[in-house]
Amino acid sequence: MSISRPTKLILTFLALLAFAFIYIPLIVILINSFSTNKSLTWPPSGFTTEWWGRAVDSEGVRDALLTSVIVASAATAVALILGILVSLVIARYRFFGRESISLLIVLPISLPGIVTGIALNNVFTSYLGGLTFLTLVVAHATFCIVVVYNNALARLRRLGGNVEEASADLGAGGWTTFRLVTFPLMKSAIIAGGLLAFGLSFDEIIVTTFTAGPGITTLPIWIYQNLFRPNQAPIVNVVAAALILVSIIPIYVAQRFSSDTNKGGGIL
Amino acid sequence: MTTTTATHRGFWYRHPNLRLAGLLSAPMAWLVVVYLGSLAALFITAFWQVDDFTGQIVRTFTLENFQLVFTTPAYLTTVARTLGIALLVTLLCLVIALPLSFFMARVASRRWQPLLIAMVLTPLWASYLVKVYAWRAMLQPESGVLAWLIGPLGLESPGYGFIGIVITLTYLWLPYMILPVYAGFTRLPGSMLDASSDLGAKGWRTFRSVIVPMIFPSVVAGSIFTFSLSLGDYITAQIVGGKLQMLGNVVQQTYVSNLPFAAAVSTIPVVIVLLYLAAVRRSGALENL
Known part of the structure:
Protein backbone atom coordinates (compact mmCIF):
# COMPACT_ATOMS: atom_id res chain seq x y z
CA MET A 1 0.00 0.00 0.00
CA SER A 2 1.34 3.42 -0.80
CA ILE A 3 0.90 5.84 2.04
CA SER A 4 0.30 9.37 0.85
CA ARG A 5 2.90 11.99 1.61
CA PRO A 6 0.77 14.13 3.96
CA THR A 7 -0.22 11.01 5.92
CA LYS A 8 3.44 10.08 6.23
CA LEU A 9 4.30 13.54 7.48
CA ILE A 10 1.50 13.50 10.03
CA LEU A 11 2.53 10.03 11.24
CA THR A 12 6.16 11.11 11.53
CA PHE A 13 5.13 14.15 13.51
CA LEU A 14 2.93 12.08 15.86
CA ALA A 15 5.76 9.56 16.33
CA LEU A 16 8.15 12.38 17.21
CA LEU A 17 5.63 13.70 19.74
CA ALA A 18 5.31 10.23 21.27
CA PHE A 19 9.08 9.85 21.57
CA ALA A 20 9.26 13.32 23.14
CA PHE A 21 6.63 12.20 25.67
CA ILE A 22 8.67 9.05 26.39
CA TYR A 23 12.05 10.71 26.71
CA ILE A 24 11.54 14.21 28.15
CA PRO A 25 10.87 12.98 31.73
CA LEU A 26 13.96 10.75 31.66
CA ILE A 27 16.12 13.58 30.32
CA VAL A 28 14.72 15.91 32.98
CA ILE A 29 15.87 13.48 35.69
CA LEU A 30 19.34 13.31 34.16
CA ILE A 31 19.58 17.12 34.00
CA ASN A 32 18.12 17.56 37.50
CA SER A 33 20.87 15.36 38.94
CA PHE A 34 23.36 18.09 37.99
CA SER A 35 21.14 20.98 39.06
CA THR A 36 22.19 23.34 41.83
CA ASN A 37 18.54 23.59 42.89
CA LYS A 38 17.81 21.66 46.03
CA SER A 39 14.24 20.90 45.08
CA LEU A 40 12.57 19.76 41.86
CA THR A 41 12.33 23.35 40.63
CA TRP A 42 12.77 23.79 36.89
CA PRO A 43 14.73 25.18 35.09
CA PRO A 44 17.99 24.56 36.97
CA SER A 45 19.65 27.76 38.11
CA GLY A 46 23.12 26.25 37.67
CA PHE A 47 25.01 22.99 37.28
CA THR A 48 27.20 21.04 39.66
CA THR A 49 28.61 17.53 40.09
CA GLU A 50 28.49 17.87 43.87
CA TRP A 51 25.43 15.64 44.28
CA TRP A 52 26.95 12.79 42.32
CA GLY A 53 29.95 12.86 44.65
CA ARG A 54 27.71 12.94 47.72
CA ALA A 55 25.59 10.09 46.41
CA VAL A 56 28.67 7.92 45.82
CA ASP A 57 29.81 8.66 49.37
CA SER A 58 26.39 8.07 50.88
CA GLU A 59 26.44 4.96 53.02
CA GLY A 60 22.66 4.56 52.77
CA VAL A 61 22.83 4.48 48.98
CA ARG A 62 25.74 2.05 48.88
CA ASP A 63 24.15 -0.35 51.37
CA ALA A 64 20.87 -0.22 49.48
CA LEU A 65 22.63 -0.89 46.18
CA LEU A 66 24.43 -3.90 47.64
CA THR A 67 21.19 -5.26 49.13
CA SER A 68 19.43 -4.87 45.78
CA VAL A 69 22.19 -6.69 43.93
CA ILE A 70 22.17 -9.59 46.42
CA VAL A 71 18.38 -9.93 46.40
CA ALA A 72 18.21 -9.73 42.61
CA SER A 73 21.00 -12.29 42.19
CA ALA A 74 19.37 -14.76 44.56
CA ALA A 75 15.92 -14.30 43.03
CA THR A 76 17.35 -14.65 39.52
CA ALA A 77 19.14 -17.89 40.45
CA VAL A 78 15.91 -19.45 41.71
CA ALA A 79 13.92 -18.09 38.76
CA LEU A 80 16.46 -19.52 36.30
CA ILE A 81 16.17 -23.05 37.66
CA LEU A 82 12.39 -23.04 37.93
CA GLY A 83 11.84 -21.14 34.68
CA ILE A 84 14.04 -23.47 32.62
CA LEU A 85 12.35 -26.56 34.09
CA VAL A 86 8.88 -25.29 33.22
CA SER A 87 9.88 -24.14 29.74
CA LEU A 88 11.26 -27.62 28.96
CA VAL A 89 8.02 -29.20 30.11
CA ILE A 90 5.76 -26.81 28.20
CA ALA A 91 7.82 -26.99 25.02
CA ARG A 92 8.36 -30.77 24.89
CA TYR A 93 5.37 -32.42 26.56
CA ARG A 94 1.65 -32.54 25.92
CA PHE A 95 -0.45 -33.28 28.96
CA PHE A 96 -3.63 -32.36 30.77
CA GLY A 97 -3.36 -29.03 32.58
CA ARG A 98 -0.57 -27.67 30.37
CA GLU A 99 -2.50 -24.49 29.60
CA SER A 100 -3.18 -23.87 33.29
CA ILE A 101 0.53 -24.06 34.02
CA SER A 102 1.41 -21.37 31.50
CA LEU A 103 -1.37 -19.23 32.98
CA LEU A 104 -0.10 -19.86 36.52
CA ILE A 105 3.36 -18.61 35.59
CA VAL A 106 2.06 -15.35 34.12
CA LEU A 107 -0.28 -14.76 37.07
CA PRO A 108 2.26 -13.21 39.50
CA ILE A 109 2.96 -10.34 37.11
CA SER A 110 -0.55 -9.96 35.73
CA LEU A 111 -2.27 -9.59 39.09
CA PRO A 112 -1.79 -6.20 40.76
CA GLY A 113 1.47 -6.07 42.70
CA ILE A 114 -0.33 -5.05 45.85
CA VAL A 115 -2.42 -8.24 45.78
CA THR A 116 0.66 -10.43 45.41
CA GLY A 117 2.29 -8.27 48.07
CA ILE A 118 -0.33 -8.54 50.80
CA ALA A 119 -1.06 -12.19 49.96
CA LEU A 120 2.57 -13.15 50.56
CA ASN A 121 2.86 -10.73 53.48
CA ASN A 122 -0.14 -12.37 55.14
CA VAL A 123 1.25 -15.90 54.78
CA PHE A 124 4.77 -14.95 55.82
CA THR A 125 3.75 -12.96 58.90
CA SER A 126 0.75 -15.00 60.05
CA TYR A 127 1.97 -18.53 59.41
CA LEU A 128 5.72 -18.58 58.77
CA GLY A 129 7.13 -16.47 61.57
CA GLY A 130 7.63 -13.06 60.00
CA LEU A 131 9.46 -11.27 57.23
CA THR A 132 13.15 -11.85 56.59
CA PHE A 133 15.66 -11.55 53.80
CA LEU A 134 14.53 -14.98 52.60
CA THR A 135 10.86 -13.99 52.26
CA LEU A 136 11.92 -11.12 50.01
CA VAL A 137 13.91 -13.46 47.75
CA VAL A 138 11.02 -15.94 47.62
CA ALA A 139 8.61 -13.17 46.61
CA HIS A 140 10.92 -11.79 43.94
CA ALA A 141 11.70 -15.21 42.49
CA THR A 142 7.97 -15.86 42.15
CA PHE A 143 7.41 -13.01 39.71
CA CYS A 144 10.81 -13.42 37.99
CA ILE A 145 10.09 -16.98 36.79
CA VAL A 146 7.96 -15.68 33.94
CA VAL A 147 10.71 -13.76 32.13
CA VAL A 148 13.13 -16.68 32.21
CA TYR A 149 10.33 -18.99 31.13
CA ASN A 150 9.22 -16.79 28.22
CA ASN A 151 12.72 -16.38 26.83
CA ALA A 152 13.62 -20.06 27.21
CA LEU A 153 10.30 -21.19 25.75
CA ALA A 154 10.64 -18.92 22.70
CA ARG A 155 14.05 -20.43 22.02
CA LEU A 156 12.89 -24.02 22.52
CA ARG A 157 9.97 -23.48 20.16
CA ARG A 158 12.26 -22.04 17.52
CA LEU A 159 14.75 -24.91 17.86
CA GLY A 160 12.08 -27.58 17.47
CA GLY A 161 12.73 -31.14 18.61
CA ASN A 162 14.88 -32.36 15.71
CA VAL A 163 18.31 -31.88 17.23
CA GLU A 164 17.19 -33.58 20.42
CA GLU A 165 15.81 -36.52 18.47
CA ALA A 166 19.06 -36.75 16.56
CA SER A 167 20.91 -36.82 19.87
CA ALA A 168 18.64 -39.57 21.18
CA ASP A 169 19.08 -41.55 17.95
CA LEU A 170 22.81 -41.39 18.51
CA GLY A 171 22.29 -43.04 21.87
CA ALA A 172 22.35 -40.10 24.29
CA GLY A 173 20.05 -40.22 27.31
CA GLY A 174 17.82 -37.38 28.43
CA TRP A 175 20.38 -35.75 30.70
CA THR A 176 23.24 -36.11 28.20
CA THR A 177 21.08 -34.57 25.49
CA PHE A 178 20.17 -31.66 27.75
CA ARG A 179 23.77 -31.11 28.81
CA LEU A 180 25.38 -31.37 25.39
CA VAL A 181 22.63 -30.28 22.98
CA THR A 182 19.65 -28.45 24.44
CA PHE A 183 21.39 -26.35 27.08
CA PRO A 184 24.16 -24.97 24.83
CA LEU A 185 21.54 -24.00 22.26
CA MET A 186 19.40 -22.34 24.94
CA LYS A 187 22.26 -20.56 26.66
CA SER A 188 21.96 -17.11 25.11
CA ALA A 189 18.18 -17.07 25.64
CA ILE A 190 18.76 -18.08 29.26
CA ILE A 191 21.27 -15.29 29.74
CA ALA A 192 18.80 -12.81 28.27
CA GLY A 193 16.00 -14.12 30.50
CA GLY A 194 18.27 -14.04 33.55
CA LEU A 195 19.23 -10.43 32.87
CA LEU A 196 15.62 -9.38 32.47
CA ALA A 197 14.74 -11.22 35.69
CA PHE A 198 17.59 -9.43 37.45
CA GLY A 199 16.32 -6.10 36.14
CA LEU A 200 12.76 -6.89 37.17
CA SER A 201 13.80 -7.78 40.70
CA PHE A 202 16.28 -4.92 40.96
CA ASP A 203 13.70 -2.17 40.68
CA GLU A 204 10.57 -3.83 42.05
CA ILE A 205 9.00 -1.72 44.78
CA ILE A 206 5.44 -2.84 45.53
CA VAL A 207 5.88 -6.52 46.39
CA THR A 208 9.17 -5.53 48.02
CA THR A 209 7.59 -3.17 50.53
CA PHE A 210 5.27 -5.96 51.68
CA THR A 211 7.78 -8.81 51.87
CA ALA A 212 11.12 -7.32 52.95
CA GLY A 213 12.14 -8.03 56.51
CA PRO A 214 12.63 -5.11 58.90
CA GLY A 215 15.76 -3.11 58.14
CA ILE A 216 16.22 -4.58 54.67
CA THR A 217 16.50 -1.60 52.34
CA THR A 218 16.75 -2.20 48.62
CA LEU A 219 17.52 0.70 46.34
CA PRO A 220 13.87 1.32 45.35
CA ILE A 221 12.89 1.23 49.03
CA TRP A 222 15.64 3.73 49.76
CA ILE A 223 14.34 6.05 47.03
CA TYR A 224 10.79 5.62 48.29
CA GLN A 225 11.81 6.47 51.87
CA ASN A 226 13.71 9.57 50.78
CA LEU A 227 11.33 10.76 48.08
CA PHE A 228 9.36 13.08 50.32
CA ARG A 229 12.30 14.37 52.35
CA PRO A 230 13.08 17.78 50.86
CA ASN A 231 16.75 17.85 51.87
CA GLN A 232 17.39 14.49 50.20
CA ALA A 233 16.00 15.53 46.81
CA PRO A 234 19.40 16.12 45.13
CA ILE A 235 20.69 12.66 46.15
CA VAL A 236 17.41 11.01 45.06
CA ASN A 237 17.84 12.77 41.70
CA VAL A 238 21.31 11.29 41.30
CA VAL A 239 20.20 7.77 42.25
CA ALA A 240 17.28 8.06 39.82
CA ALA A 241 19.56 9.30 37.05
CA ALA A 242 22.05 6.48 37.72
CA LEU A 243 19.23 3.92 37.58
CA ILE A 244 18.10 5.26 34.19
CA LEU A 245 21.62 4.91 32.81
CA VAL A 246 22.02 1.41 34.31
CA SER A 247 18.69 0.24 32.91
CA ILE A 248 20.04 0.65 29.39
CA ILE A 249 22.57 -2.15 29.97
CA PRO A 250 20.20 -5.14 30.34
CA ILE A 251 18.28 -4.03 27.24
CA TYR A 252 21.43 -3.81 25.22
CA VAL A 253 22.80 -7.13 26.40
CA ALA A 254 19.45 -8.92 26.19
CA GLN A 255 19.02 -7.69 22.61
CA ARG A 256 22.48 -8.91 21.68
CA PHE A 257 22.12 -12.29 23.32
CA SER A 258 18.67 -13.24 22.30
CA SER A 259 17.67 -12.98 18.70
CA ASP A 260 14.18 -13.99 19.72
CA THR A 261 13.69 -11.25 22.29
CA ASN A 262 11.75 -9.46 19.58
CA LYS A 263 9.68 -12.55 19.12
CA GLY A 264 6.79 -10.43 17.95
CA GLY A 265 4.40 -9.03 20.46
CA GLY A 266 6.31 -10.61 23.31
CA ILE A 267 6.95 -8.12 26.04
CA LEU A 268 8.78 -10.22 28.56
CA MET B 1 29.47 -46.42 29.98
CA THR B 2 28.55 -48.43 33.05
CA THR B 3 25.44 -50.53 33.21
CA THR B 4 23.95 -48.44 36.01
CA THR B 5 23.67 -45.31 33.90
CA ALA B 6 22.30 -47.37 31.05
CA THR B 7 19.49 -48.79 33.19
CA HIS B 8 18.93 -45.34 34.58
CA ARG B 9 18.52 -43.88 31.18
CA GLY B 10 16.24 -46.72 30.23
CA PHE B 11 14.18 -46.15 33.32
CA TRP B 12 13.52 -42.49 32.59
CA TYR B 13 12.99 -43.27 28.94
CA ARG B 14 10.40 -45.90 29.74
CA HIS B 15 8.56 -43.67 32.18
CA PRO B 16 7.90 -40.35 30.47
CA ASN B 17 5.24 -39.46 33.02
CA LEU B 18 7.68 -39.81 35.88
CA ARG B 19 10.16 -37.71 33.92
CA LEU B 20 7.47 -35.09 33.47
CA ALA B 21 6.61 -35.19 37.16
CA GLY B 22 10.28 -34.87 38.06
CA LEU B 23 10.74 -31.79 35.89
CA LEU B 24 7.54 -30.18 37.11
CA SER B 25 7.62 -30.93 40.82
CA ALA B 26 9.91 -28.10 41.94
CA PRO B 27 8.35 -25.26 39.91
CA MET B 28 4.83 -26.42 40.70
CA ALA B 29 5.57 -26.80 44.39
CA TRP B 30 6.84 -23.22 44.34
CA LEU B 31 4.05 -21.64 42.32
CA VAL B 32 1.15 -23.64 43.73
CA VAL B 33 2.20 -23.75 47.38
CA VAL B 34 3.86 -20.36 47.73
CA TYR B 35 1.84 -18.33 45.30
CA LEU B 36 -1.59 -19.87 44.83
CA GLY B 37 -1.59 -20.87 48.50
CA SER B 38 -1.01 -17.26 49.54
CA LEU B 39 -3.69 -16.00 47.19
CA ALA B 40 -6.17 -18.54 48.54
CA ALA B 41 -5.31 -17.63 52.13
CA LEU B 42 -5.86 -13.96 51.33
CA PHE B 43 -9.16 -14.69 49.65
CA ILE B 44 -10.36 -16.64 52.68
CA THR B 45 -9.23 -13.84 54.99
CA ALA B 46 -11.54 -11.49 53.10
CA PHE B 47 -14.46 -13.38 54.67
CA TRP B 48 -13.16 -13.02 58.23
CA GLN B 49 -13.23 -9.93 60.36
CA VAL B 50 -11.33 -8.05 63.01
CA ASP B 51 -12.66 -7.91 66.55
CA ASP B 52 -13.19 -4.23 67.38
CA PHE B 53 -11.93 -4.54 70.94
CA THR B 54 -8.97 -6.89 70.73
CA GLY B 55 -7.86 -6.10 67.16
CA GLN B 56 -7.51 -9.86 66.62
CA ILE B 57 -8.78 -11.57 63.50
CA VAL B 58 -11.96 -13.58 64.15
CA ARG B 59 -12.10 -16.60 61.88
CA THR B 60 -15.82 -16.86 61.28
CA PHE B 61 -17.46 -16.45 57.91
CA THR B 62 -18.90 -13.02 57.25
CA LEU B 63 -19.71 -10.84 54.25
CA GLU B 64 -19.38 -7.67 56.29
CA ASN B 65 -16.18 -6.48 54.59
CA PHE B 66 -17.77 -6.62 51.17
CA GLN B 67 -20.94 -4.99 52.50
CA LEU B 68 -18.89 -2.17 53.95
CA VAL B 69 -17.12 -1.53 50.62
CA PHE B 70 -20.29 -1.55 48.58
CA THR B 71 -22.41 0.55 50.94
CA THR B 72 -19.90 3.27 51.80
CA PRO B 73 -20.11 6.10 49.23
CA ALA B 74 -16.43 7.02 49.72
Missing part, protein backbone atom coordinates in the same frame (compact mmCIF):
# COMPACT_ATOMS: atom_id res chain seq x y z
CA TYR B 75 -15.31 3.50 48.79
CA LEU B 76 -17.72 3.30 45.88
CA THR B 77 -16.33 6.56 44.55
CA THR B 78 -12.83 5.14 44.86
CA VAL B 79 -13.84 2.02 42.92
CA ALA B 80 -15.41 4.19 40.20
CA ARG B 81 -12.41 6.53 40.13
CA THR B 82 -9.96 3.64 39.85
CA LEU B 83 -11.95 2.08 37.02
CA GLY B 84 -12.18 5.44 35.26
CA ILE B 85 -8.44 6.00 35.57
CA ALA B 86 -7.68 2.51 34.22
CA LEU B 87 -10.01 3.01 31.25
CA LEU B 88 -8.66 6.48 30.47
CA VAL B 89 -5.08 5.25 30.70
CA THR B 90 -5.85 2.38 28.32
CA LEU B 91 -7.51 4.75 25.87
CA LEU B 92 -4.63 7.26 26.01
CA CYS B 93 -2.06 4.49 25.55
CA LEU B 94 -3.98 3.34 22.51
CA VAL B 95 -4.21 6.85 21.05
CA ILE B 96 -0.45 7.30 21.39
CA ALA B 97 0.54 3.74 20.44
CA LEU B 98 -1.49 3.43 17.23
CA PRO B 99 0.20 6.14 15.13
CA LEU B 100 3.60 5.48 16.71
CA SER B 101 3.46 1.72 16.04
CA PHE B 102 2.15 2.24 12.52
CA PHE B 103 4.98 4.66 11.89
CA MET B 104 7.57 2.22 13.26
CA ALA B 105 6.22 -0.77 11.33
CA ARG B 106 5.19 0.77 8.03
CA VAL B 107 6.65 4.25 7.50
CA ALA B 108 10.14 4.16 9.04
CA SER B 109 12.78 2.44 6.95
CA ARG B 110 13.69 -1.12 7.88
CA ARG B 111 17.16 -0.04 8.92
CA TRP B 112 15.74 2.14 11.70
CA GLN B 113 13.28 -0.39 13.10
CA PRO B 114 15.60 -2.16 15.58
CA LEU B 115 16.70 1.20 16.98
CA LEU B 116 13.11 2.43 17.30
CA ILE B 117 12.12 -0.77 19.11
CA ALA B 118 15.08 -0.38 21.45
CA MET B 119 14.00 3.21 22.08
CA VAL B 120 10.57 1.98 23.16
CA LEU B 121 11.99 -0.89 25.24
CA THR B 122 14.57 1.13 27.15
CA PRO B 123 12.11 3.18 29.22
CA LEU B 124 10.14 -0.02 29.87
CA TRP B 125 13.08 -1.39 31.83
CA ALA B 126 13.92 1.88 33.53
CA SER B 127 12.93 1.73 37.18
CA TYR B 128 9.20 2.09 37.82
CA LEU B 129 9.79 4.33 40.81
CA VAL B 130 12.20 6.55 38.90
CA LYS B 131 9.60 7.08 36.18
CA VAL B 132 6.93 8.09 38.70
CA TYR B 133 9.47 10.35 40.36
CA ALA B 134 10.26 11.90 36.98
CA TRP B 135 6.60 12.85 36.64
CA ARG B 136 6.65 14.36 40.10
CA ALA B 137 9.28 16.72 38.72
CA MET B 138 7.32 17.22 35.50
CA LEU B 139 3.97 17.94 37.14
CA GLN B 140 5.08 20.04 40.08
CA PRO B 141 2.68 22.98 40.15
CA GLU B 142 4.16 26.33 39.15
CA SER B 143 7.85 25.37 39.16
CA GLY B 144 7.66 22.01 37.33
CA VAL B 145 8.87 21.21 33.82
CA LEU B 146 5.37 21.02 32.40
CA ALA B 147 4.45 24.41 33.81
CA TRP B 148 7.64 25.79 32.22
CA LEU B 149 6.86 24.11 28.87
CA ILE B 150 3.22 25.08 28.51
CA GLY B 151 3.22 28.24 30.63
CA PRO B 152 4.14 30.44 27.64
CA LEU B 153 1.03 29.09 25.86
CA GLY B 154 -1.08 30.42 28.69
CA LEU B 155 -1.73 26.93 30.10
CA GLU B 156 -1.29 25.77 33.65
CA SER B 157 0.36 22.53 34.80
CA PRO B 158 -2.36 20.11 35.94
CA GLY B 159 -0.34 19.60 39.12
CA TYR B 160 -0.81 16.59 41.36
CA GLY B 161 -4.23 14.95 41.11
CA PHE B 162 -6.49 13.02 38.75
CA ILE B 163 -4.86 14.23 35.52
CA GLY B 164 -1.42 13.74 37.02
CA ILE B 165 -2.24 10.11 37.87
CA VAL B 166 -3.65 9.45 34.38
CA ILE B 167 -0.61 10.97 32.61
CA THR B 168 1.88 9.14 34.82
CA LEU B 169 0.18 5.76 34.48
CA THR B 170 -0.10 6.27 30.72
CA TYR B 171 3.61 6.96 30.68
CA LEU B 172 4.37 3.86 32.77
CA TRP B 173 2.37 1.35 30.73
CA LEU B 174 2.69 2.85 27.24
CA PRO B 175 5.40 0.39 26.07
CA TYR B 176 3.11 -2.51 27.00
CA MET B 177 0.65 -1.19 24.43
CA ILE B 178 3.19 -0.20 21.77
CA LEU B 179 4.96 -3.56 21.55
CA PRO B 180 1.99 -5.83 20.76
CA VAL B 181 0.41 -3.22 18.46
CA TYR B 182 3.71 -2.78 16.64
CA ALA B 183 4.01 -6.54 16.26
CA GLY B 184 0.45 -6.61 14.94
CA PHE B 185 1.30 -4.01 12.30
CA THR B 186 4.43 -5.87 11.17
CA ARG B 187 2.42 -9.08 10.78
CA LEU B 188 -0.15 -7.29 8.62
CA PRO B 189 0.40 -8.65 5.08
CA GLY B 190 1.18 -5.82 2.66
CA SER B 191 -0.73 -7.66 -0.05
CA MET B 192 -3.91 -7.19 1.90
CA LEU B 193 -3.45 -3.44 2.05
CA ASP B 194 -2.68 -3.46 -1.68
CA ALA B 195 -5.82 -5.47 -2.34
CA SER B 196 -7.84 -2.96 -0.37
CA SER B 197 -6.52 -0.02 -2.39
CA ASP B 198 -6.91 -2.00 -5.65
CA LEU B 199 -10.56 -2.39 -4.75
CA GLY B 200 -10.77 1.38 -4.51
CA ALA B 201 -10.58 1.94 -0.77
CA LYS B 202 -8.97 5.18 0.32
CA GLY B 203 -6.59 5.34 3.27
CA TRP B 204 -9.22 5.86 5.92
CA ARG B 205 -11.50 3.11 4.57
CA THR B 206 -8.56 0.67 4.50
CA PHE B 207 -7.72 1.62 8.06
CA ARG B 208 -11.28 1.09 9.27
CA SER B 209 -12.18 -2.07 7.34
CA VAL B 210 -8.85 -3.89 7.06
CA ILE B 211 -6.30 -2.65 9.57
CA VAL B 212 -8.52 -2.23 12.63
CA PRO B 213 -10.07 -5.72 12.53
CA MET B 214 -6.66 -7.30 11.96
CA ILE B 215 -4.80 -5.60 14.78
CA PHE B 216 -7.69 -5.77 17.22
CA PRO B 217 -6.24 -8.81 19.07
CA SER B 218 -2.93 -6.96 19.51
CA VAL B 219 -4.73 -3.93 20.92
CA VAL B 220 -6.61 -6.16 23.35
CA ALA B 221 -3.35 -7.84 24.36
CA GLY B 222 -1.86 -4.44 25.14
CA SER B 223 -4.96 -3.28 26.96
CA ILE B 224 -4.76 -6.23 29.36
CA PHE B 225 -1.52 -4.79 30.68
CA THR B 226 -2.46 -1.11 30.65
CA PHE B 227 -5.83 -1.82 32.26
CA SER B 228 -4.85 -4.30 34.93
CA LEU B 229 -1.60 -2.61 35.89
CA SER B 230 -3.48 0.68 36.34
CA LEU B 231 -6.21 -0.93 38.44
CA GLY B 232 -3.82 -2.19 41.10
CA ASP B 233 -1.44 0.72 41.29
CA TYR B 234 -1.14 2.78 44.47
CA ILE B 235 2.38 4.25 44.43
CA THR B 236 1.58 6.57 41.54
CA ALA B 237 -1.39 7.99 43.41
CA GLN B 238 0.83 8.48 46.47
CA ILE B 239 3.50 10.35 44.55
CA VAL B 240 1.58 12.40 41.97
CA GLY B 241 -2.03 12.02 43.12
CA GLY B 242 -2.17 14.75 45.72
CA LYS B 243 -4.95 13.68 48.08
CA LEU B 244 -6.67 11.41 45.55
CA GLN B 245 -6.84 7.72 46.33
CA MET B 246 -7.13 4.60 44.24
CA LEU B 247 -8.20 1.13 45.39
CA GLY B 248 -4.59 0.17 46.01
CA ASN B 249 -4.20 3.04 48.48
CA VAL B 250 -7.18 1.80 50.48
CA VAL B 251 -5.64 -1.68 50.64
CA GLN B 252 -2.25 -0.30 51.60
CA GLN B 253 -3.68 1.86 54.38
CA THR B 254 -5.90 -0.79 55.93
CA TYR B 255 -3.91 -4.00 55.67
CA VAL B 256 -2.07 -3.59 58.97
CA SER B 257 -5.07 -2.62 61.09
CA ASN B 258 -7.74 -4.62 59.26
CA LEU B 259 -6.34 -7.31 57.01
CA PRO B 260 -9.74 -8.92 56.26
CA PHE B 261 -11.07 -5.61 54.97
CA ALA B 262 -7.91 -4.96 52.90
CA ALA B 263 -8.21 -8.47 51.49
CA ALA B 264 -11.82 -7.82 50.51
CA VAL B 265 -10.90 -4.56 48.79
CA SER B 266 -8.01 -6.21 46.96
CA THR B 267 -10.30 -8.83 45.49
CA ILE B 268 -12.12 -6.07 43.57
CA PRO B 269 -9.34 -5.35 41.04
CA VAL B 270 -8.60 -9.08 40.78
CA VAL B 271 -12.22 -9.89 39.96
CA ILE B 272 -12.36 -7.05 37.43
CA VAL B 273 -9.14 -8.24 35.77
CA LEU B 274 -10.37 -11.85 35.65
CA LEU B 275 -13.70 -10.74 34.15
CA TYR B 276 -11.80 -8.72 31.57
CA LEU B 277 -9.54 -11.67 30.75
CA ALA B 278 -12.55 -13.94 30.38
CA ALA B 279 -14.20 -11.40 28.09
CA VAL B 280 -11.20 -11.06 25.79
CA ARG B 281 -10.16 -14.73 25.77
CA ARG B 282 -12.20 -15.35 22.66
CA SER B 283 -10.47 -12.58 20.70
CA GLY B 284 -7.27 -14.62 20.60
CA ALA B 285 -5.45 -11.82 22.40
CA LEU B 286 -3.95 -14.08 25.04
CA GLU B 287 -1.72 -15.71 22.42
CA ASN B 288 -0.33 -12.25 21.66
CA LEU B 289 1.01 -11.59 25.14
